[in-house]
Amino acid sequence: xxxxxxxxxxxxxxxxxxxxxxxxxxxxxxxxxxxxxxxxxxxxxxxxxxxxxxxxxxxxxxxxxxxxxxxxxxxxxxxxxxxxxxxxxxxxxxxxxxxxxxxxxxxxxxxxxx
Amino acid sequence: xxxxxxxxxxxxxxxxxxxxxxxxxxxxxxxxxxxxxxxxxxxxxxxxxxxxxxxxxxxxxxxxxxxxxxxxxxxxxxxxxxxxxxxxxxxxxxxxxxxxxxxxxxxxxxxxx
Numbered sequence: 001x002x003x004x005x006x007x008x009x010x011x012x013x014x015x016x017x018x019x020x021x022x023x024x025x026x027x028x029x030x031x032x033x034x035x036x037x038x039x040x041x042x043x044x045x046x047x048x049x050x051x052x053x054x055x056x057x058x059x060x061x062x063x064x065x066x067x068x069x070x071x072x073x074x075x076x077x078x079x080x081x082x083x084x085x086x087x088x089x090x091x092x093x094x095x096x097x098x099x100x101x102x103x104x105x106x107x108x109x110x111x112x113x114x
Numbered sequence: 115x116x117x118x119x120x121x122x123x124x125x126x127x128x129x130x131x132x133x134x135x136x137x138x139x140x141x142x143x144x145x146x147x148x149x150x151x152x153x154x155x156x157x158x159x160x161x162x163x164x165x166x167x168x169x170x171x172x173x174x175x176x177x178x179x180x181x182x183x184x185x186x187x188x189x190x191x192x193x194x195x196x197x198x199x200x201x202x203x204x205x206x207x208x209x210x211x212x213x214x215x216x217x218x219x220x221x222x223x224x225x226x227x
Contacts, residue, residue: 002156033215042118042202042217043157056214090156094213102147103215105156 002026004093004106012112013081021076021109025093031055032074033103034066035090043090049074078111086113117141118205120218128226130192135201135221138185143205146179146186147215151200193225 003026013019025032031050035043045058049068063079072093078085088110092103119138127133137146145164149157161170163179163186170177174197176189186203200222204215 002158004156031213033213035215035217040219042120042204042219043215045214045216048214058214092156092215102159102162103213104159105149107154107156 002104002106004091004104006089006091006106006109008109009107010110010112012114014114015081015083017081018077018079019081019111021078021089021091021111023074023076023091023093023106025072025074025091026095026104028095029093029104030072030096031094032068032072033092033094034074034076035092036060036085037088037090037108038084039087046076081113083113086111118203118216118218120201120203120221122221123219124222124224126224126226127193129194132189132191133193133223134187134189135223136185136187137203137218139205140184141205141207142183143207143216144183145206146183147204147206148177148186148188149202149204151202151220152198157202157204190223193223195225195227198223198225 005024033048034046037043047057048055052068067075088108090108092105147162148160151157161177166181166183168179174191200220202220204217
């Protein structure tokens with residue numbers, strides 16, 4: 001139990017639709033990262049938020065966007081969904097200070113795009 | 115692009131056997147982490163190694179970070195069915211204040227009773 005909770009656990013959407021995934025980070029953790037894990041692959045870094053601002057981004061198009069709120073919870077938004085967006089989306093939170101590279105993962109949201 | 119190559123991709127062994135999985139990169143990371151992931155769950159952190167040559171033990175699991183901080187290995191002694199899962203290595207790098215993890219594709223381990 002990492003204290004990181006994600007919702008919903010599963011989601012089915014159709015091509016072209018938009019989706020919002022939510023993450024509640026572990027208490028006291030002010031950094032949130034989002035990853036996409038396709039079937040049979042390792043997680044791929046989407047972006048990171050620190051103190052409500054984007055703090056680093058991986059190789060994902062602008063239709064992937066996010067938000068972090070004052071309580072450090074976070075959202076991942078994906079517009080114009082494509083079939084290849086089907087994946088497990090993982091959120092991870094990190095404590096402040098020198099342990100920022102230690103990330104605690106939630107159980108993920110399984111997104112299926114039909 | 116910093117890539118982490120894990121080998122083997124799949125491993126099926128009998129309970130009680132020993133095994134080693136490898137994680138290799140051409141790039142240097144500030145630290146390297148090992149995670150285990152079970153179906154339907156997120157990755158769970160097992161260990162973080164920071165110093166080149168570092169060895170850490172976690173019960174029957176031994177983790178080693180290469181001297182040049184580019185590679186790592188995970189050795190499991192006397193594997194048990196509860197060790198079954200996807201083992202992921204992840205390299206941490208920092209840039210402009212962010213800390214990104216680069217994951218390998220993982221080693222899927224099955225321990226047969």
